[in-house]
Amino acid sequence: MIKETDNINHTVNLEIELILQAIFNKYGYDFRNYSKAHVKRRLLNRLHASKLKSISEMQHKVLYEPDYFETLLRDLSINVTEMFRDPGFYLALRKEVIPILKTYPFFKVWHAGCSTGEEVYSFAVLLMEEGIYDRAQIYATDFNHDVLDIAKKGIYPIERIKEYTANYQAAGGTQSFSDYYMANYDSVIYDQSLKKNLVFAEHNLVTDSVFAEVNLIICRNVLIYFNKELQNRVISLFYESLINGGYLGLGSKETLQFTNKYEKFAVVNNDEKIYKKKLL
Ligand SMILES: C[S@@+](CC[C@H](N)C(=O)[O-])C[C@H]1O[C@@H](n2cnc3c(N)ncnc32)[C@H](O)[C@@H]1O
DSSP states (O other): OOOHHHHHHHHHHHHHHHHHHHHHHHHOOOOTTBOHHHHHHHHHHHHHHTTOSOHHHHHHHHHHOHHHHHHHHHHHSOOOOOTTSSHHHHHHIIIIIHHHHTTOSSEEEEEESOTTSHHHHHHHHHHHHTTOGGGEEEEEEESOHHHHHHHHHTEEEGGGHHHHHHHHHHTTOOSOGGGGEEEETTEEEEOHHHHTTEEEEEOOTTTOOOOOOEEEEEOOSSGGGBOHHHHHHHHHHHHHHEEEEEEEEOOTTOOSTTSTTGGGEEEEETTTTEEEEOOO
């Protein structure tokens, strides 16, 4: 016998499929292959906050009110980030990848899903300290234009600076972290010299194609929101974007292991999930 709760759940799931299709058709953002649990949680949170009765009612609002859609877009793209997040990742880059980058006269890096930019500025600091910032071209992309506006400015609330200083030290920082920013009342602004070789741009990993040919891709805390099919698509995109022998850094929470390109990469650091594209 079908229980009443199963029935309701089934209908909610159907409504979710429909709203995701509607968002794709109207706005071009494709969340249909994001993890179901993630999407459901975010939509139901917004449903309650908006005091609406059903996802179908929400769909009507999304279609007729672009501002409401922007709110939902922010809900669906989790933007949590920090300076030198998971410091061990930067230590691993210093040890395993930077020595190779040092052998190139010029190299390109792509931060995919860069959010508000803290990860990108962290990496720029690392390149400065390793003496190779001037040889780098760094592209940083996200599909959310609001976070990119913040990233471009490089101005952040001062309240987390203590935590960031600790992260910087744990990441192998060799100077004083305060050398890289100016404090101004309740904000800090990162030094202009860190911005010189950075380009922030809109790019959607689900619907856009290869971004550039690069030596290193860093994409952390993004794939966890995607289902298997979408993870495979994005990893193929990364594979196509890397030069032979190029590096892919996914961070400790994600892995290539169950994707269709696993055999095409060698593991460089298993804890921080850093891989190297095998030579053809
Ligand atoms: C949790 S943040 C991770 C930020 C940073 N990489 C880090 O680890 O601190 C995830 C980012 O992925 C972005 N994102 C989600 N789906 C995306 C897509 N389809 N294309 C590009 N960026 C996407 C979100 O907008 C968000 O800024």
